[in-house]
Amino acid sequence: MTVHLKIDGRLLDTVRQDLHRPHPFAYERVGFFTAGVADLGDRLLLLVRDYTPVADADYEIDRKVGAKIGSAAMRKAVQSAYRPAATLLHVHTHGGQGKPGFSGVDLDSAKSFVPGFFETTPRMPHGLLVLSNDAAHGLLWLASDRPPLTIDEFQRIDAPLQREWGNHDLA
Amino acid sequence: MTWLDRQSFLGAKSDERLDAATVGLVGLGGGNSHVAQQLAHLGIGGFVLLDDDVITLTNLNRLVGGTLDDVLAKRPKVEIAARVIGAVNPKARIIMRQAKWQEVGDLLKGCDVIVGGVDHIGSKDELEAFCRRFMIPYIDMGMDVTALPDTWESLVSGQVVLSTPGEPCLRCLQLVTEERLKVEAQRYGAAGSRPQVVWPNGVLASTAVGLVVQLITPWMRDPPRSAYFAYDANLGTVTPSDRLSRRRGKPCPHYRAKAVGDPMFDVRRYLERMDKPAILETPLDPTSARASLVGRFLTWVRSILSHH
Numbered sequence: 345m346t347v348h349l350k351i352d353g354r355l356l357d358t359v360r361q362d363l364h365r366p367h368p369f370a371y372e373r374v375g376f377f378t379a380g381v382a383d384l385g386d387r388l389l390l391l392v393r394d395y396t397p398v399a400d401a402d403y404e405i406d407r408k409v410g411a412k413i414g415s416a417a418m419r420k421a422v423q424s425a426y427r428p429a430a431t432l433l434h435v436h437t438h439g440g441q442g443k444p445g446f447s448g449v450d451l452d453s454a455k456s457f458v459p460g461f462f463e464t465t466p467r468m469p470h471g472l473l474v475l476s477n478d479a480a481h482g483l484l485w486l487a488s489d490r491p492p493l494t495i496d497e498f499q500r501i502d503a504p505l506q507r508e509w510g511n512h513d514l515a
Numbered sequence: 516m517t518w519l520d521r522q523s524f525l526g527a528k529s530d531e532r533l534d535a536a537t538v539g540l541v542g543l544g545g546g547n548s549h550v551a552q553q554l555a556h557l558g559i560g561g562f563v564l565l566d567d568d569v570i571t572l573t574n575l576n577r578l579v580g581g582t583l584d585d586v587l588a589k590r591p592k593v594e595i596a597a598r599v600i601g602a603v604n605p606k607a608r609i610i611m612r613q614a615k616w617q618e619v620g621d622l623l624k625g626c627d628v629i630v631g632g633v634d635h636i637g638s639k640d641e642l643e644a645f646c647r648r649f650m651i652p653y654i655d656m657g658m659d660v661t662a663l664p665d666t667w668e669s670l671v672s673g674q675v676v677l678s679t680p681g682e683p684c685l686r687c688l689q690l691v692t693e694e695r696l697k698v699e700a701q702r703y704g705a706a707g708s709r710p711q712v713v714w715p716n717g718v719l720a721s722t723a724v725g726l727v728v729q730l731i732t733p734w735m736r737d738p739p740r741s742a743y744f745a746y747d748a749n750l751g752t753v754t755p756s757d758r759l760s761r762r763r764g765k766p767c768p769h770y771r772a773k774a775v776g777d778p779m780f781d782v783r784r785y786l787e788r789m790d791k792p793a794i795l796e797t798p799l800d801p802t803s804a805r806a807s808l809v810g811r812f813l814t815w816v817r818s819i820l821s822h823h
Contacts, residue, residue, distance in 0.1 A: 345789070350650045352680055355772075378773075379776065380778075382624050382777045383777065387625070388785075389649070394773055428773070428778065466782075467780070467781040468782055487783075503729060503737075503738040503739060504730055504738060505627060507532075
């Protein structure tokens with residue numbers, strides 16, 4: 345079983361621009377995608393619906409990490425995925441080119457917030473994305489007590505369609 | 516050298532892109548029989564072919580690949596399309612069903628592009644709604660033959676529309692209207708069939724295939740996300756319709772970006788299904804087999820007695 349993600353090209357461009365905006369004190373920005381899901385038998389398809397950036401006021405000062413967001417940001421995120429029920433994907437960018445990877449801090453913090461997503465919307469999978477300027481990497485949890493799956497393929501719905509988020513590259 | 520060398524101008528990795536793509540063809544009676552053939556020649560690797568019908572004598576005037584033998588054999592249209600594709604590209608991945616697309620819609624969810632060759636306005640509307648829900652670009656083809664008043668002539672026209680998420684839909688472009696749906700519903704079941712002929716289908720299909728190529732290969736640097744080509748067979752013209760230019764830049768009010776995905780999806784049910792061990796075929800229980808034989812014997816005896 346594989347996991348694929350589709351996103352509208354214009355939305356992706358908007359998200360990249362948003363995540364690159366400087367913040368008064370945080371080193372990087374964070375946002376949340378909501379997504380619908382379809383079961384294709386041999387694969388799960390994530391269909392991105394919307395993007396909600398974390399408000400400037402909802403970041404907390406912490407010099408040890410690139411960005412720390414408070415409980416208000418998490419509350420707003422889970423509310424956005426409550427009705428209609430949606431997958432929630434935490435997203436940030438590392439910039440640069442090529443396939444990005446998660447840092448240890450990214451993975452540790454996911455362990456704390458992903459179970460919270462399941463408490464509010466248990467019928468949907470939830471996850472974590474990191475972008476570069478032309479690619480993406482993601483993890484998806486189908487349940488809070490199971491190890492995550494890697495998102496195998498990203499498709500940008502645009503003209504032309506792109507299997508990765510770079511310039512005409514297939515995944 | 517490969518069989519696709521002459522189309523290398525379609526751009527970097529275009530062969531791989533075309534091979535990796537899966538195109539859904541819904542309705543294979545007229546226009547999509549041309550589309551299937553052309554996409555096979557282009558090197559499209561994956562096909563989902565859906566049509567519930569078999570070929571009949573009156574399809575022979577336009578169904579590319581269909582033969583008189585197929586008519587005599589009452590061959591399903593999907594089998595004819597699969598044969599045409601396979602003859603060009605034996606490595607093509609083909610899924611086909613002789614069924615109404617609504618009954619086997621799951622097969623279409625994984626397509627990269629869907630081309631609709633459906634006649635009815637209601638079917639176009641349903642198919643586009645399906646495509647929007649799963650973020651699949653939809654290309655609609657339609658052809659009309661209208662008798663011109665006070666002459667013996669007919670106007671042969673048609674259109675090809677590319678409908679992608681966030682762009683104007685068939686309702687925005689006035690191809691699907693409540694009035695047309697109502698008229699169609701009133702005519703439902705009425706005898707007679709729509710006039711169809713091969714060459715306008717070919718023009719419309721070639722236009723649709725051009726849009727598929729724009730979507731999949733980097734042939735054009737910045738191809739449009741939506742398109743509406745109007746065809747006038749009497750004048751011999753295919754022109755961009757001003758219906759689209761009037762809608763450009765305006766959001767589609769009919770399909771919300773948030774209404775994507777399967778609304779019934781539940782990951783808990785999904786995991787239950789995934790966790791279930793595969794069902795192994797159970798060996799035949801000799802007792803029940805004997806019981807079954809006795810039952811069949813008694814039924815046979817009763818049927819003999821009832822005949823006497």
